[in-house]
Amino acid sequence: MRRFFMCIPLILLFSMNIYAQDDTAMSMEKQKLELAKKEVLIKQEAERLKTLKKEVEDDIAKYNNLLQQIEKSLQQVEETGNKRLRHVAKAYEAMPPEDAATRLSGLDNDTAVSILLKMESKKAGLVIGMMESKKATLLTKEIAKLKL
Numbered sequence: 001m002r003r004f005f006m007c008i009p010l011i012l013l014f015s016m017n018i019y020a021q022d023d024t025a026m027s028m029e030k031q032k033l034e035l036a037k038k039e040v041l042i043k044q045e046a047e048r049l050k051t052l053k054k055e056v057e058d059d060i061a062k063y064n065n066l067l068q069q070i071e072k073s074l075q076q077v078e079e080t081g082n083k084r085l086r087h088v089a090k091a092y093e094a095m096p097p098e099d100a101a102t103r104l105s106g107l108d109n110d111t112a113v114s115i116l117l118k119m120e121s122k123k124a125g126l127v128i129g130m131m132e133s134k135k136a137t138l139l140t141k142e143i144a145k146l147k148l
Helices: 002-094 097-105 109-118 121-130 133-145
Strands: none
Touching (some): 097 121, 109 121, 109 133
């Protein structure tokens, strides 16, 4: 009987060891499952980010194309405006300087400056010379301010 009682602690120790191994194995299996789930989530997130990056890149390309179209349209509008302004400047150049001075004096300063800048320098100088001195001074100052 004494032997039997001595075996009980060994049996208990052995069974505790088996339970501990089972518990460790279950814990490791649980960790593996959690890691697998996290790996799946990370892969899904990476795919989502990849898709999002592609969408952003596509949007950037689309907006760059749109910007180029707008810039091209603005350039065409500016060229058309410059052609019209050159045409008007030629008309003023063809006038006698006194008439051109009178008509330019009646325009707003920005328009008058734009026309004068499109005229040949000698003819523009003659026209400015025929203007009232205050208006001529004002237009000359406006021209001098411009960064050409």
